[in-house]
Amino acid sequence: xxxxxxxxxxxxxxxxENATMNCSYKTSINNLQWYRQNSGRGLVHLIxxxxxxREKHSGRLRVTLDTxxxxxxxxxTASRAADTASYFCATDAGRSNYKLTFGKGTLLTVxx
Amino acid sequence: DTGVSQDPRHKITKRGQNVTFRCDPISEHNRxxxxxxxxxxxxxxxxxxxxxxxxxxxxxxxxRFSAERPKGSFSTLEIQRTEQGDSAMYLCASSLVIYEQYFxxxxxxxxx
Numbered sequence: 515x516x517x518x519x520x521x522x523x524x525x526x527x528x529x530x531e532n533a534t535m536n537c538s539y540k541t542s543i544n545n546l547q548w549y550r551q552n553s554g555r556g557l558v559h560l561i562x563x564x565x566x567x568r569e570k571h572s573g574r575l576r577v578t579l580d581t582x583x584x585x586x587x588x589x590x591t592a593s594r595a596a597d598t599a600s601y602f603c604a605t606d607a608g609r610s611n612y613k614l615t616f617g618k619g620t621l622l623t624v625x626x
Numbered sequence: 627d628t629g630v631s632q633d634p635r636h637k638i639t640k641r642g643q644n645v646t647f648r649c650d651p652i653s654e655h656n657r658x659x660x661x662x663x664x665x666x667x668x669x670x671x672x673x674x675x676x677x678x679x680x681x682x683x684x685x686x687x688x689x690r691f692s693a694e695r696p697k698g699s700f701s702t703l704e705i706q707r708t709e710q711g712d713s714a715m716y717l718c719a720s721s722l723v724i725y726e727q728y729f730x731x732x733x734x735x736x737x738x
Contacts, residue, residue, distance in 0.1 A: 545725050557669070557717065557729035602668045606725045612659065612682065614727060616668025 520603060520620040528625050533590045535620040537603030538583075544606050546579055547614070548588050552599040560588075560601075593624045628652060630730035632718050638736045639708055646704045647733045651720030658701050659727060660693055663715040669729075675701060708737045 521536045537546070548560045563570045563579045563586065570577045576589040590597055600621050604614040631650045639645050651658050656677050661669035672691070674682040677698035686693070690708075695701040705712055715734050719727035 547725070549729075556731040557719075559726065559728060562726060604668070610682075612657065612674045612724050613671045613685075614659075614661075614669070614725065615671070618666065618668050 520601070520617045522620060523618070524621045524623070526623040526625065527593055529593060529595055531593055531624075533593050533597070533622055533624070535588050535601055535622070537586045537588070537617055539586075539603070539605050539615075539617075540584065541607055542581075544608070544611050546577075546586050547604045548575075548577060548586075549602045549604060549616075550599045551602065551619070557602070590622075593622075595624050595626045598622060598624045630718055630720050630728055632716075632730040632733050634733060635731060636734045636736075638738065641708055641710060641737055643708055644704065644706045645708055645735065646702050647716055647718075647735075649701045649703070649718030649720075649730060651700070651718070652728060655720035655722050655728070656698065657721045657724060657727075658695055659719040659721075660701070660703050661717040661719065661729075662687070663717055663732070664713075669717055672703075705735075708735075710737045713737045 519538050527533050545564050547562045549557045551557045561572045561577050563577050574591045579586045600619040602616050602619045604616045633648045658675045660672040663669040672685050673693050675695040678695050690706045693703045713736050715732045717732045719729045721727045
């Protein structure tokens with residue numbers, strides 16, 4: 515079963531704009547991660563945020579986590595055509611921390 | 627390239643045939659995972675190995691599915707008596723840190 519749900523399902527923006535996508539989940543988690551997937555390179559790990567962290571940055575990526583609302587957001591600043599991909603959040607929980615539970619993903623299209 | 631590799635990348639088979647996929651993890655990673663991804667969905671966890679021990683296999687979809695990891699190195703996933711509903715992308719991941727998983731490019735299975 516899917517733990518996370520990304521929102522929106524699809525997002526289309528112009529190059530240079532910022533893209534924000536959200537993830538909600540159902541149960542308490544240990545960590546939340548964001549992955550990118552395109553047809554050329556499979557699933558690529560972007561960033562991990564632990565349940566006791568609220569915000570994390572990596573290059574043009576900013577992730578926030580609100581455990582009280584069971585939600586996370588991924589912000590990509592100054593988007594590029596190469597950012598076009600599907601973005602998934604994945605959580606691990608409890609003692610089953612080997613098992614990542616993914617949402618359905620957000621399809622981001624960045625138009626040049 | 628020192629990432630996770632999977633073979634074959636694409637497999638077309640007729641219903642009722644058996645198929646076997648191979649995964650070679652990143653060399654120093656002792657943990658290995660299999661996921662399945664259907665169209666429009668995020669990956670779904672199937673099974674987990676630590677070294678050669680299969681620590682979770684309850685999510686393998688039926689008794690037609692089996693996975694092995696002899697000597698704790700590469701792994702194989704076999705599907706017996708394939709059905710059209712088995713058509714999906716089969717992803718392998720490996721890790722040192724249990725939840726920071728690195729994915730291979732996947733094997734796309736089409737059952738006709």
